[in-house]
Amino acid sequence: DAMVIQNPRYQVTQFGKPVTLSCSQTLNHNVMYWYQQKSSQAPKLLFHYYDKDFNNEADTPDNFQSRRPNTSFCFLDIRSPGLGDAAMYLCATSREMRGTNEKLFFGSGTQLSVL
């Protein structure tokens, strides 16, 4: 089945130690997104790629970076995780940009803990 896959399911890192989360998709969608979701809060968009074009949300901290080496894969790099970065990180894809009649396809998420 075509899908969005995130690894690992759970990630534990130490305060200040760089960590990378990965996402892959078999849907061949143009757009890939990274969302951060903290407990009982709405998912918050960090950035997205339309093909190779990177788009950062204005309020995304510089501590968060992303790479998309090819259509199928996208990575979230947290350069120096703080305790406040502990959250669920959701990867999503869409065929075209979010907008009328487009829906997102989500991975299962990576739950990040920072010790």
Place this chain on the structure above:
Amino acid sequence: DQQVKQNSPSLSVQEGRISILNCDYTNSMFDYFLWYKKYPAEGPTFLISISSIKDKNEDGRFTVFLNKSAKHLSLHIVPSQPGDSAVYFCAASEDNDMRFGAGTRLTVKP
């Protein structure tokens, strides 16, 4: 600035009864609205959507109603089933911007 709000964090209903989940938004430019459903340990999955040119969209047991003047949408599930127990997220989009609510946890009791 929370443009999409789901004011009820949780809802509990009896199997067979109607579940009504509510969502309010503040941006009148939103023109497409979606509901996603999330089971534990899974990502959100698309459930149903509605364009701003409509006020109702129905898909089986699920109906979404849109009241543009009140900036309010609701999801009705009739009849509710235990398998519907999940977290439901409301989302609204405009051009290249999609915003989510914080979710409502629905529990359907047998």
